[in-house]
Amino acid sequence: MFVQPVPTLCRDGDSLLILDQTALPWRREQCRLNTLDEVARAIRTMQVRGAPLIGNTAAMGVALALTRAGAEDEQLEHALTLLAATRPTAVNLHWALNRMAGILRPLPAPRRMAAAWDAAEAICADDAATCDAIGRHGLALLRGLPARSGRPLRVMTHCNAGWLATLGAGTALAPVYAAQAAGIDIEVIASETRPRNQGLLTAWELREAGVPHMLIADNAAGHLLMHGEADVVITGADRIAANGDSANKIGTLLKALAARAAGIPFYIAAPYSTLDFGSPDGAAIPIEDRGADEVCSSIGVDARDEAISLRIAPAGTRAANPAFDVTPASLITGIITERGVIAPAALSATYAERQE
Numbered sequence: 001m002f003v004q005p006v007p008t009l010c011r012d013g014d015s016l017l018i019l020d021q022t023a024l025p026w027r028r029e030q031c032r033l034n035t036l037d038e039v040a041r042a043i044r045t046m047q048v049r050g051a052p053l054i055g056n057t058a059a060m061g062v063a064l065a066l067t068r069a070g071a072e073d074e075q076l077e078h079a080l081t082l083l084a085a086t087r088p089t090a091v092n093l094h095w096a097l098n099r100m101a102g103i104l105r106p107l108p109a110p111r112r113m114a115a116a117w118d119a120a121e122a123i124c125a126d127d128a129a130t131c132d133a134i135g136r137h138g139l140a141l142l143r144g145l146p147a148r149s150g151r152p153l154r155v156m157t158h159c160n161a162g163w164l165a166t167l168g169a170g171t172a173l174a175p176v177y178a179a180q181a182a183g184i185d186i187e188v189i190a191s192e193t194r195p196r197n198q199g200l201l202t203a204w205e206l207r208e209a210g211v212p213h214m215l216i217a218d219n220a221a222g223h224l225l226m227h228g229e230a231d232v233v234i235t236g237a238d239r240i241a242a243n244g245d246s247a248n249k250i251g252t253l254l255k256a257l258a259a260r261a262a263g264i265p266f267y268i269a270a271p272y273s274t275l276d277f278g279s280p281d282g283a284a285i286p287i288e289d290r291g292a293d294e295v296c297s298s299i300g301v302d303a304r305d306e307a308i309s310l311r312i313a314p315a316g317t318r319a320a321n322p323a324f325d326v327t328p329a330s331l332i333t334g335i336i337t338e339r340g341v342i343a344p345a346a347l348s349a350t351y352a353e354r355q356e
């Protein structure tokens, strides 16, 4: 079982401790969340981020809320509603809240607090185990790729779908960590992923793990793929529709298009909690808009290593900032799940029990 170098999320009595991902990659800081509002804000502001981790944090947030404010119907429904409103695209959030609601609503209030912590901790433990299974299946896939002479096996990824986005080894990077553990000579091309630059988080976590990597500008991906500089593209997902259309961080679609043009396989890695059989196809997936400021500014550190935000666009510049895009199933070679690597068209059959 992959052990996170520092837990992305853990319970500390009646509080939660998170790794504050808005401080990374410059500072490794834990942050204590004591109230439901603090948990909601941590998800909304991306102190915790990544589809599975968002769901795990929301589940723990429900348990914290009932512990702090009581477990009557009013408090339970308030917690579920507030957390559900934090971010729209990652279905793991809504899957986790629905699971908590299904367990807690039928219980008498006095039994809900203990049951909530048990249910949340089970969701978290299952996420870690699921990541390991994705890693195993992804490793088998990597072993089957044609070797390129003269260089390590190279995986291109987008955004951050590593251990930082989960409570385990991650999704898109789980096969990379499994390959490293198996002694395979592997390296990663991480694209910066404007505007929030989650690719810097990928560079940070890979350096922590000793996995060779290089950071690229998002716009370099097509050139590198067309010149055979990567053997496979693997990304995470935030919501996969019944037909296999997959929503992931903005820019994923461009990588899938470039990979297809270059004849390089493109895989999505995701656990069952990312599957949304209620959405028949990608058109039904809500896309989060995070506002113009993220596009018109950039965050870094100054000479004193202090985080600063710089406005990079002329004052008053209008900007569009969809935070996700949808890659059609036709561009996806396969989906690496805890049940194996499956074709998008085989999702419903593989998860027959999940059909509404």
Ligand SMILES: CSC[C@H]1O[C@H](OP(=O)(O)O)[C@H](O)[C@@H]1O
Residues within 6 Å of the ligand: 049, 050, 051, 052, 158, 159, 160, 161, 162, 165, 166, 170, 171, 172, 198, 235, 236, 237, 238, 248, 249, 250, 323
């Ligand atoms: C393991 S899935 C992580 C997934 O979540 C990210 O979105 P965000 O950073 O906005 O939470 C991105 O889409 C990743 O692929």
